[in-house]
Amino acid sequence: MKYVYDFAEGNKDLKDLLGGKGANLAEMTNLGLPVPAGFTITTQACQRYLTDGEQVEGLGAEIDEHLAALEGAMGRRLGDPADPLLVSVRSGAKFSMPGMMETVLNVGLNDESVAGLSRQAGDNDRFAWDSYRRLIQMFGKTVCDVPGEEFEDALHEAKTAKGVTDDVQLDAEDLRALVTAYKKIFSKHTGQEFPQDPREQMDLAVAAVFRSWNAERAVVYRRQERIPADLGTAVNVVAMVFGNLGPDSGTGVAFTRDPATGESGIYGDYLQNAQGEDVVAGIRNTIGLADLEGLDKKSYDELLQIMATLEGHYRDLCDIEFTIERGKLWMLQTRVGKRTAAAAFTIASQLVEEGMIDLDEALDRVTGAQLAQLMFPRFDLSGDPRPLTSGIGASPGAASGEVAFTSARAVELADEGKQVILVRRETNPDDLPGMIAAQGILTSRGGKTSHAAVVARGMGKTCVCGADALDVGRDQFTVDGQVVREGDVVSIDGTTGRVYPGSVPVRPSEVVQYFEGSLAPSTSRLVGAVDQLMTHADSLRALRVRTNADNAEDSARARRFGAQGIGLCRTEHMFLGDRRSLVERLILARTDADRDAALDALKPLQRADFLAIFREMDGLPVTIRLIDPPLHEFLPSLEELAVKVAVEHERGQTDEHDEQLLAAVRRMHEQNPMLGLRGVRLGLVIPGLFGMQVRAIAEAAVELARDGGTPHPEIMVPLVGAVQELETVRVEAARIIDEVVGDSGVDVLIGTMIEVPRAALTAGQIASAASFFSFGTNDLTQMAWGFSRDDVEGAFFWRYFELGIFGISPFESLDRDGVGRLVRIAAEEGRAARPDLKLGVCGEHGGDPDSVHFFHEVGLDYVSCSPFRVPIARLEAGRAAVESTGSDHR
Ligand code: PEP
Numbered sequence: 001m002k003y004v005y006d007f008a009e010g011n012k013d014l015k016d017l018l019g020g021k022g023a024n025l026a027e028m029t030n031l032g033l034p035v036p037a038g039f040t041i042t043t044q045a046c047q048r049y050l051t052d053g054e055q056v057e058g059l060g061a062e063i064d065e066h067l068a069a070l071e072g073a074m075g076r077r078l079g080d081p082a083d084p085l086l087v088s089v090r091s092g093a094k095f096s097m098p099g100m101m102e103t104v105l106n107v108g109l110n111d112e113s114v115a116g117l118s119r120q121a122g123d124n125d126r127f128a129w130d131s132y133r134r135l136i137q138m139f140g141k142t143v144c145d146v147p148g149e150e151f152e153d154a155l156h157e158a159k160t161a162k163g164v165t166d167d168v169q170l171d172a173e174d175l176r177a178l179v180t181a182y183k184k185i186f187s188k189h190t191g192q193e194f195p196q197d198p199r200e201q202m203d204l205a206v207a208a209v210f211r212s213w214n215a216e217r218a219v220v221y222r223r224q225e226r227i228p229a230d231l232g233t234a235v236n237v238v239a240m241v242f243g244n245l246g247p248d249s250g251t252g253v254a255f256t257r258d259p260a261t262g263e264s265g266i267y268g269d270y271l272q273n274a275q276g277e278d279v280v281a282g283i284r285n286t287i288g289l290a291d292l293e294g295l296d297k298k299s300y301d302e303l304l305q306i307m308a309t310l311e312g313h314y315r316d317l318c319d320i321e322f323t324i325e326r327g328k329l330w331m332l333q334t335r336v337g338k339r340t341a342a343a344a345f346t347i348a349s350q351l352v353e354e355g356m357i358d359l360d361e362a363l364d365r366v367t368g369a370q371l372a373q374l375m376f377p378r379f380d381l382s383g384d385p386r387p388l389t390s391g392i393g394a395s396p397g398a399a400s401g402e403v404a405f406t407s408a409r410a411v412e413l414a415d416e417g418k419q420v421i422l423v424r425r426e427t428n429p430d431d432l433p434g435m436i437a438a439q440g441i442l443t444s445r446g447g448k449t450s451h452a453a454v455v456a457r458g459m460g461k462t463c464v465c466g467a468d469a470l471d472v473g474r475d476q477f478t479v480d481g482q483v484v485r486e487g488d489v490v491s492i493d494g495t496t497g498r499v500y501p502g503s504v505p506v507r508p509s510e511v512v513q514y515f516e517g518s519l520a521p522s523t524s525r526l527v528g529a530v531d532q533l534m535t536h537a538d539s540l541r542a543l544r545v546r547t548n549a550d551n552a553e554d555s556a557r558a559r560r561f562g563a564q565g566i567g568l569c570r571t572e573h574m575f576l577g578d579r580r581s582l583v584e585r586l587i588l589a590r591t592d593a594d595r596d597a598a599l600d601a602l603k604p605l606q607r608a609d610f611l612a613i614f615r616e617m618d619g620l621p622v623t624i625r626l627i628d629p630p631l632h633e634f635l636p637s638l639e640e641l642a643v644k645v646a647v648e649h650e651r652g653q654t655d656e657h658d659e660q661l662l663a664a665v666r667r668m669h670e671q672n673p674m675l676g677l678r679g680v681r682l683g684l685v686i687p688g689l690f691g692m693q694v695r696a697i698a699e700a701a702v703e704l705a706r707d708g709g710t711p712h713p714e715i716m717v718p719l720v721g722a723v724q725e726l727e728t729v730r731v732e733a734a735r736i737i738d739e740v741v742g743d744s745g746v747d748v749l750i751g752t753m754i755e756v757p758r759a760a761l762t763a764g765q766i767a768s769a770a771s772f773f774s775f776g777t778n779d780l781t782q783m784a785w786g787f788s789r790d791d792v793e794g795a796f797f798w799r800y801f802e803l804g805i806f807g808i809s810p811f812e813s814l815d816r817d818g819v820g821r822l823v824r825i826a827a828e829e830g831r832a833a834r835p836d837l838k839l840g841v842c843g844e845h846g847g848d849p850d851s852v853h854f855f856h857e858v859g860l861d862y863v864s865c866s867p868f869r870v871p872i873a874r875l876e877a878g879r880a881a882v883e884s885t886g887s888d889h890r
């Protein structure tokens with residue numbers, strides 16, 4: 001096996017083997033760009049090292065060979081006392097893991113070569129000794145686990161002794177003394193002298209980079225970012241170039257377009273006379289990249305030309321790290337750059353205009369998750385508010401409110417009509433009431449998969465977590481000496497993770513206004529880009545996109561957002577509000593006559609609801625589901641009612657209605673209501689209930705048809721597990737429909753949800769009684785896993801994330817292997833039994849980007865989701881179509 005590749009041997013497609021940095025250094029080398037010479041040790045060598053322990057057979061000999069070539073190319077030997085070659089040893093995994101793994105610079109310096117380095121630098125002793133002390137510090141900390149603070153303390157002492165505050169005020173003699181102090185620290189902790197053999201330094205540094213793959217922070221980061229644990233990191237050994245050799249040297253970063261907005265232009269920062277670590281440490285202020293032109297026009301012009309070359313080559317935004325050593329430009333890194341959601345859309349569309357990519361590829365470069373981000377309201381930052389601090393943006397949105405430090409206080413404030421931000425060190429299931437009451441959640445600990453983050457995302461609440469500069473107490477938090485007390489207002493941005501003092505005004509999303517039809521595509525580059533890519537997605541997609549809506553207003557909005565009908569109208573929502581008393585009457589009915597009277601009273605209300613929805617969706621299919629949840633949900637709580645009746649008894653003021661109600665609640669109480677009397681079971685047990693709904697639907701449809709409309713009603717039966725259940729309902733429903741529609745020309749379909757595993761497994765039989773299936777993936781997930789959908793997210797899923805059992809909640813993104821298999825079986829067997837069977841999905845997964853791709857693969861006809869997710873599903877359905885045509889753009 002080959003473990004070491006010269007830069008000239010690799011290319012950008014070898015990221016698995018060479019890591020992102022190594023693959024791109026190779027690509028730049030082959031493009032003829034000025035990259036310092038070097039080689040990459042593969043991720044496979046790292047995997048071997050980590051599994052087999054210290055010795056990787058053959059690696060040493062390969063390194064010898066490549067080092068000799070590197071020395072040849074540079075005309076210097078590693079650590080040569082007279083004229084040393086120095087190298088950096090840098091980590092570089094397949095996926096970028098910023099700051100998570102190790103790098104050692106200046107490898108090859110020792111007590112002798114430090115003099116050689118000084119000569120190379122024009123007798124610059126100060127520079128040479130500073131480089132040497134940096135090596136001991138980095139090497140000690142990274143390779144030998146010497147506590148970094150000890151080096152920092154020694155540096156601090158050296159400055160204090162001299163009465164200066166800045167590193168650059170230490171001269172060569174000071175730094176030479178510091179090297180002596182550093183060496184003492186090194187041997188105190190390791191029991192050994194600092195290694196003087198350059199090759200030994202290099203081998204130890206390489207091994208340390210391998211081991212840093214399993215450093216705790218890297219492990220945690222991988223878990224959060226869902227990066228597989230067994231990939232390993234590559235190691236790049238690169239000839240050192242120095243940006244700190246004087247005013248004609250420096251280091252910088254550059255972007256080929258603005259990664260925040262996508263606009264073209266010159267973006268980046270430059271720091272004169274400095275090394276990369278100084279930029280990161282923020283010791284001095286950088287200047288804008290454009291100002292480099294005035295300092296070093298030759299390097300600046302060359303850099304701009306290289307940026308154009310890279311962008312043309314990668315056909316995308318690139319970010320770049322470079323160093324200028326005495327007027328000579330060197331490229332140290334490039335990669336396709338990270339960008340905001342807005343920039344992703346704008347750049348994809350610009351690249352189409354510039355002829356660099358086609359529309360299919362542009363669509364492939366944006367995601368539904370990015371579109372979702374663009375649909376959240378944002379803070380209006382035009383007043384330039386200064387953030388208090390920032391944490392991890394864990395659940396997007398913009399929320400302002402009064403700070404509460406306990407769940408109970410959050411509930412109290414919310415009850416007073418206040419907007420609340422719940423601030424906790426971390427949350428646990430006891431905090432749920434406060435999380436529900438709050439507009440946003442802010443924690444000082446925990447990452448993207450902490451309890452707070454998981455629950456907030458599940459609720460669609462804004463959340464910033466892991467703001468570790470916050471010191472959260474019982475009734476106040478402090479951050480950088482500022483105190484924020486209970487009741488003070490803060491604002492949190494769940495996208496950027498920033499926390500602001502006071503209330504920041506909120507700006508509605510431009511993109512939503514465009515979908516609403518109130519902004520034209522020409523309003524801005526971003527809106528134009530979204531319009532262009534949505535139009536393309538719509539032209540390609542095989543999946544239709546419907547919405548889940550149960551009132552006219554949501555139906556109208558969803559239609560503006562591009563919905564092609566309703567996939568789920570939950571009629572139980574229409575039983576709430578001021579209709580509760582009618583439902584109560586139905587439940588309490590003792591005689592057929594009482595019950596019929598209650599149903600008769602409900603019917604006109606239902607018919608009016610349906611008519612309003614049909615009107616908004618005129619010409620498009622509307623799937624109305626017969627009532628699903630347990631009826632006792634419409635009655636008062638058992639505890640409250642029992643107390644009320646007991647008090648009435650005590651006072652001798654019994655109330656017959658309350659007594660009856662209590663008896664009914666007791667009678668209907670179930671241990672497991674989710675597995676109890678709901679869905680089709682309810683329809684079979686309460687005579688006339690489904691019949692009333694069917695009649696109301698058919699009558700509403702006929703009325704619209706008489707008014708010149710074209711309704712397409714579809715009646716859906718929930719929670720079916722056996723064809724006999726469906727058949728019983730279907731026969732009765734068909735009779736009523738015939739009776740109502742007569743010769744009006746209205747066609748009413750009858751179908752079923754597939755949300756009980758048994759239904760999926762007997763889909764061939766069920767299809768005989770159904771014109772369509774709609775997968776209820778919420779219940780199907782609940783019943784396939786045996787997870788109570790209303791409890792688990794707050795109760796224990798956080799632990800499952802921590803353990804890596806889940807990458808994402810199966811209620812959020814479809815579990816393809818288990819629940820997905822049931823969907824596949826039902827789709828195939830249903831269609832085999834009835835080729836014209838219509839197939840859709842109406843569970844939450846219908847609007848989840850990854851799940852949409854799965855439904856496309858399975859060949860469903862449509863997905864249905866909440867109105868705000870309709871555009872996301874349209875985009876992802878288009879992307880799924882591009883993906884399945886198999887065109888490989890890269
Ligand atoms: C489902 O179970 O997926 C579904 C859509 O029905 P509900 O969420 O109303 O149970």
Ligand code: MG
Pocket residue numbers: 755776778779
């Ligand atoms: Mg359901």
